[in-house]
Amino acid sequence: MNSMQQPLSLAELQALLARVFSTNALAEWALLFACLGLAAAASWLLSRAAVKRPHSVLFGRRVIDGALFPLLALALSFAARRVLPVWGVAPAVFKLVLPLLVSLAVIRLIARVLAASWPDSLVMKSVERVGSWLVWLGAVLWVTGLWDGLMDGLDEIGWKVGTVHMTLRNMLEGGLTAALVLVLALWISSAIEAQLLRRESLDLSMRKIAANAIRALLLFIGLLFALSAAGIDLTALGVLGGALGVGLGFGLQKLAANYVSGFVILAERSLRIGDMVKVDGFEGRVTDIKTRYTVIRSLGGKEAIVPNEILITQRVENSSLADPRVLLSTVVQVDYDCGVDSVMKALAAALAEVPRVLSDPGPSVQLSRFADSGLELTVFFWISDPENGSGGVRSDVNLAIWHTLKRLGVDIPYPQQVQRQPKPVPIPPDSPASA
Numbered sequence: 001m002n003s004m005q006q007p008l009s010l011a012e013l014q015a016l017l018a019r020v021f022s023t024n025a026l027a028e029w030a031l032l033f034a035c036l037g038l039a040a041a042a043s044w045l046l047s048r049a050a051v052k053r054p055h056s057v058l059f060g061r062r063v064i065d066g067a068l069f070p071l072l073a074l075a076l077s078f079a080a081r082r083v084l085p086v087w088g089v090a091p092a093v094f095k096l097v098l099p100l101l102v103s104l105a106v107i108r109l110i111a112r113v114l115a116a117s118w119p120d121s122l123v124m125k126s127v128e129r130v131g132s133w134l135v136w137l138g139a140v141l142w143v144t145g146l147w148d149g150l151m152d153g154l155d156e157i158g159w160k161v162g163t164v165h166m167t168l169r170n171m172l173e174g175g176l177t178a179a180l181v182l183v184l185a186l187w188i189s190s191a192i193e194a195q196l197l198r199r200e201s202l203d204l205s206m207r208k209i210a211a212n213a214i215r216a217l218l219l220f221i222g223l224l225f226a227l228s229a230a231g232i233d234l235t236a237l238g239v240l241g242g243a244l245g246v247g248l249g250f251g252l253q254k255l256a257a258n259y260v261s262g263f264v265i266l267a268e269r270s271l272r273i274g275d276m277v278k279v280d281g282f283e284g285r286v287t288d289i290k291t292r293y294t295v296i297r298s299l300g301g302k303e304a305i306v307p308n309e310i311l312i313t314q315r316v317e318n319s320s321l322a323d324p325r326v327l328l329s330t331v332v333q334v335d336y337d338c339g340v341d342s343v344m345k346a347l348a349a350a351l352a353e354v355p356r357v358l359s360d361p362g363p364s365v366q367l368s369r370f371a372d373s374g375l376e377l378t379v380f381f382w383i384s385d386p387e388n389g390s391g392g393v394r395s396d397v398n399l400a401i402w403h404t405l406k407r408l409g410v411d412i413p414y415p416q417q418v419q420r421q422p423k424p425v426p427i428p429p430d431s432p433a434s435a
Helices: 010-020 023-049 068-087 093-117 122-143 147-156 168-197 204-229 234-249 253-268 308-313 340-351 391-408
Strands: 158-161 164-167 276-279 282-289 293-297 303-307 316-318 326-334 364-370 375-383
Touching: 023 068, 023 093, 068 093, 093 122, 093 168, 147 164, 147 168, 164 168, 168 204, 204 253, 253 282, 253 293, 253 303, 253 308, 282 303, 293 308, 303 308, 326 391, 340 364, 340 375, 340 391, 375 391
Parallel strands: none
Antiparallel strands: 158 164, 276 282, 276 316, 282 293, 293 303, 326 375, 364 375
């Protein structure tokens, strides 16, 4: 804000307010509303031409609550303030409004970037609310002329850390600069991630690993700039890196292993989003692969959060890694007196008409064993959509088998058990039991 205008004293603020609400400022008010209307119209037109995204930083949910509108309004108002002296008009309205527009632009930018990076996060909503109040408080202090007095007071409170003299003012200014740098890094990484995830030519797993790697790199670079802006000597990061390495080797070993395993999974493509897997007795579809964990959703709606290290070190059954087709089977018994060859052909033909049952490879029927009550037939069939479950198609196959056997007049034998009554043992006449 120093390049734009200096804070006002109390007397200057009173004089400015008197000029702002005088009839001489009507032209400025009209120009200000023209700038706001032009910024709103430009934002609306650009939103119509751009691709709609649920968490857009520039356009927001209703265009007017995005970051583009206050940024355009700030640019137009700043240009208008520069033009007014050329026309012989001393700016009054724009001198008061520009700090407010700067605050609004900063608030909208922070809010939209946090919403795009962590959607539906209650913690980020709280951070956004606190940050908004702090920005508005800073704007009020600036306009009322209390900013310089506050900064001078904070500059007097300091201490010495080694050879570096630090004050509360330096920490505040460094913290604000660091927050702005991190927000910009998050914005750029979110934009690049959205572009990568929309490219259908690349595999989804490769897009995820590229997006995660770019986000981590940009946040690391942003963190370095933020620490430098806060006045922290970056040469001290060598010692911090060594301490962090020791911490990773002991306390954070599992966490680091999960992060490394996540990048390995995405790079090797051993698991992909959409695969049907079975891990530790839990079976479902992979819905998301994060850098620390993988989300697996069962067909019943339950979701399991599996650490990536488990997916690397333990056995994982993947039903659709190389081929999405899955072999299923069901068993039925028929009477010994039926024509088993014709029955097997009829069952195979009936199963070929069942929806979701593949014709290549087609269904097959095998005589698996000679059971006690009848001939046991095992019916094999293939499906290509295991993510839709196997209960429905198995029921359709069993119904097709039932109707086919009824049509052929073949009985499904019931289990039979023969019970024999032991013969009574004759008792001699002279035995004590006959008395």
